[in-house]
Amino acid sequence: MTENTASFDRRMLEALVCPLTQAVLEYDAERQELISKPANLAFPIRNGIPIMLEDEARPLE
């Protein structure tokens, strides 16, 4: 993969919601994650591509 430098486009946040609860997401730029508080999950962003799959999400403490 040569696209590791690709960055997440913040404008995309306007369109994306949590796939489980359809709640608005928070963007954590440092960890490259999209946080769904109601689902208690952090969805990873890899190579600028958000991974909106429950199986790939990190449970929040």
Add this chain to the structure above:
Amino acid sequence: MNQTSDKTTHFGFETVREEDKAGRVQGVFNSVASKYDIMNDVMSVGIHRVWKDAMMDWLAPRPGQRLLDVAGGTGDISFRFLGRAGHGHSTVLDLTEPMLVEGRKRAEAEQMADSLDWVTGDAMALPFKDNTFDVYTISFGIRNVTRPQEALNEAFRVLKPGGRLMVLEFSQLPNDGLQKLYDLYSFNVIPRMGKLIANDYDSYQYLVESIRKFPDQETFLGMVRKAGFENAKYRNLSMGIAALHSGWKI
């Protein structure tokens, strides 16, 4: 939400538990991603391009429309859509990350970068608000979804009122003789070509089995209607080797 169940579905001709299907499908497409475009050309003798153009002819993209291209993988549908619309926006969603990475590498993706978003997601649980898109397409993707009806229901949810659904998928031939000939070709030739070109017999064996298991034109039309779509219709392509289904969210 990850409750296990005893429900089963098909993975090609195999019976698998519902919760296992998505992982198996991801396995296939992770495996074929880098050779996906060339394999499509070889398997269909280039005809998949004609079918995708037929899809665009019926869809007639208009400037400024917003497309959700589900199972959009390497971008084939989005590039065509944006090319025809002149200007517009497309969100390419795929279950498989490597397919999107392949798509983003393509030259068209760079030229159209400002009009494209790439998202890994599940057709049965779309990460979008209700009433977001003007057009929803899924091309050679819905037969890989564990519960196609749920994907159609989600399509209906995220489309705006007045929005359009268009599904391109392999389908069934209208008579038994032709179907037998086609089965001979697909079961004998395609997995071997998969082995030759992508060094992957099993993934292509899955592809042909999954085509055979998918509901026929009329059955699938009923599913489109059940999701809430109006004025639902279909057109056969190449005598029914593939079919286009269209519906409107009124």
